[in-house]
Amino acid sequence: MGHHHHHHGELKGRMVISVILNLTITIAEIIGGILSGSLALLSDSIHNFSDSISLLASYFAVRVGERKANEKYTFGYKRAEILVAFINSAVLIGVSLFLLVEAYRRFKNPEPIDGPLMLVVALIGLLANLLSVLLLHDHAHESMNVRSAYLHLMSDTLSSVAVVIGGILIIEWNVTRVDPLVTVLISLYIMGEGYGILKESVEVLMEASPELDLEAIKAEIESIPSVRNAHHFHAWRIGENEVHFECHVEVEDIPISEAQGIIDEVEERLKKYGITHVTIQLEVEKCTDKGIVCHEEKEGD
Template identity: 80%
Template sequence: MEHHHGELKGRMLFSFALNMTITIAEIIGGLLSGSLALLSDSLHNFSDSMSILASYLAIKIGEREKNEKYTFGYKRAEILVAFVNSAVLVGVALFLLVEAYKRFKNPEPIDGPLMLGVALIGLFANLISVLLLHEHAHESMNVRSAYLHLLSDTLSSVAVVTGGIAIIKWNVLWIDSIVTVLISLYILREGYEILKESVEVLMEASPNLNFEEIKHEIESIPGVKNAHHFHAWRIGEKEIHFECHVEVNDMPISEAQGVIDEIEGRLKRFGIAHVTVQLETGRCKDKKAICGGKGD
């Protein structure tokens, strides 16, 4: 696992350097050619570079050990970065939609050959970055958001290349706006999904667990009368924590510990990594899985 993470971090650093190079090249190319598409793409590439750097730093921070202040560790650093990255991704997509509309309404003359040359360099470099992170894209929201930044910029580079070819061959300026709209809508959809999931984790929304099935599973354990007052949340993207109250028959502590161990063992099949159980006898009046008080 450590070697795997080391390989991922190395690829991310290389992609960061590559994207900063593309950003500088597209700024120069955009200013010289008069291409708004290249300048817009340079902004997109710069956001990609910052996304990759932030994702890399989040992985480094997430590897730190737990301590007295951060008893759960630093795993949510990756979720925070995924949230910021996806929010920026949605913002860039909206910006591109506005720019595409402006360009469609008021097309401007562009140096097609220079635009095409710089766009091809950007496309090639973006493809390398996408291939470097492709196999790691589904490991976490953080890496996936960085990967989507790169993928969206690769598609954006395709649009710029297409626009350059159309300008050189047919002087068709509007095609760049149409392709940009299609790409932006794709970016918007993908970015929104990551944004939504990262907000759910940060707001401690319950992961997809069947509480009724869990309640039935716990109550089927000998000595257990009722299970209620459920709380479930994610520390990181995949680590689920769960706590509940369990009403039991009168029993010695040694037997009670056996009940707790049995509950922990059974809940592993639900993907729950950490379980906290509060044993009681006739304490809570509300025996539902989710209790209704504000201070639960």
């Protein structure tokens, strides 16, 4: 437990440093973008600002997620991180669409750009982004929330590389249309990365069943002595790594003293499927519908 708290404390500290770095980059790129006339720098500044907000939100989500369950939130606060991951990815996609529209306008009406200033600011942004990525790299696999923040920073680093290349091309050959082109490439990349997290976070929030072989689970439960049938399955995720499962288990007419043994056996066998919490309703010839999924009949059917 002490190691877990130390680990989370280290993560929170690194997230705070990353927020400060990203806000610094944002201010530098806004000033640099206005002075140089570079849309790519301004687009990168918007991206960095969204990163700052997402990192800040992710930081608070980690803090909230540590709070214990109570009578109002009996499952705890773990979904705060999933909610933030959803918001982060949705914002990323929205910002990308806005930048695509702006890039189209620049393609039609190119504007003069101060290449050297653009390059200097882009290099500062690249170094700061690389530092932020290194700070969160070891924690990126821990949760969807931290992964979404890490992807923000990775996409920022790549976009900074693209802006640096754009700055060099403008200095050497005065190819001003490379600026909106870089913006388009950045935006398309961000949209691709954001969609994956958006899809997964929606699945968790909508309580979609995680990837479980329900037929294998049914067979596993029904192989237990005294079990006749397992049906009416429900599986969902509370957080990214916490899978809950419940079902009805029809048993033979057994003494009630044997019931707990069956429940314990089901819980033990389902651990290998990655299920962390099991709720079993034992019954004897109660349900007429014995399907894996319960299809309740509506009135008048």
